[in-house]
Amino acid sequence: MAHSHSPEAGRLLVVDDNKVNRLLLGRGLEQQGHQVEFAENGQQALDRLRHERFDLVLLDIMMPELDGYQVLEQLTSSPELRDIPVIMTSANDELDSVVRCIEMGAEDFLVKPPNPVLLKARIGASLEKKRLRDQQRALIRRFATPEVAEELLANGFELGGKYVNASAMFSDIRGFTSIAESQSPTDTIELLNTYYTLMFDAINGQGGTVNQMVGDGLMAIFGAPVAHSDHPLRAVRAALEMVELIQLFNQGQSAQGKGPIQIGIGIASGRVIAGFTGTQSRATYTCVGDTVNLAARLEAHTKVLGHPILIDQNTWQGLGGQIPAAEQEPHQLRGKSAAVRVFAVPLPAESPELQGPR
């Protein structure tokens, strides 16, 4: 697919029942370096779009078989085809129809016969937008489980939040700054990459989503955007697996004569405000609220208590006794009048070096 290497050139489908229009549009687009294919009516267009890959569709409105509205309707309701940008091509006296198409999801419009400069600008802008969207999809696929990614991609990127019940998790590497100072930058980045690979594996394996990575710390959410009623259990299972993976990693480290790392994990469950934050072109799924703050505080508190996994009362209740946890001294949080109950989740095979801070 040589054309995908050049941001300007794409594979375009021109849909028009009028041969003169097809020839003119096709010529103009080919002169601009695009690969152009044609369909003579809406039905032909849909058949081709379902079986071939196109970067952009130029769609006439008034056509036999299926008209432009019907094609647009089918495209926007199809998960596979909804991301292909559509530019309506119209006569200059049917702009009211164009407005309707834009409302239905068409990206832009061109009046026939288009001025070459305008044609180039509009096609270029649409292809660029598609490229950004494709990039965003790829990013989502990288940072979420396939299940979550499909959910997000299917429901689109509506900015705006809602209340959901979820478990928030914070994790970081104990004493990472001193580790980083004691080794080469290359070793540090390699260490971080290995660490993140292991943590993602454990979190995604339990249906969680990592939504923040800062330095050696990460935040993950369980129960959103895909609802799992057993999110506290999933979060704690992931935490246990994370610690176990670090244990295995440390065995490898010590074989190479390198020191072990230790992690601290805090988990809290309850109502969070979840949604996409950012802009239409760049958004991340995130969660905020007291529950999230509590998880961050519990993670910090692992340093004090020397337990690698600390959870709040809601998470503990959500475990329903399936995973044992030992209650600790209540913890007084800044800005809170009452102390919160804190539970430590013991590791299945307690190993002294994994207990927490050095």
Added chain:
Amino acid sequence: MATSPIHLATLQTLEATTDRAFVQELIEAFLEDGREQIAAMRKSLASGDAVTFQRAAHSLKSSSANLGALELSAQAKALELLAKAGNLQAAPEQLEAVAAAFPAVEQSLQEFGHGT
């Protein structure tokens, strides 16, 4: 020829931005489609099919404008609007005027296409 049914500058611009062979192809496509569109309008008028009539008139309007047949395009647009308004009773006479204008357009385009 006193008044040409085609706007020559449109064709000349087209030829300058593309080439002679392409304009020739365009003219052939227009003539072929144009005859079909007129036939489709006659047929849909007879059967009272306003949707098909409107689409054919719309298409003729569009392609004739592309080739500089501006008068023909305006006539086709009038037919499109009649169909859109559901007023096909007034269409037969105007449709025959379009059909009558077509040969002169065809001749002018072919003359241009053959470089005469």
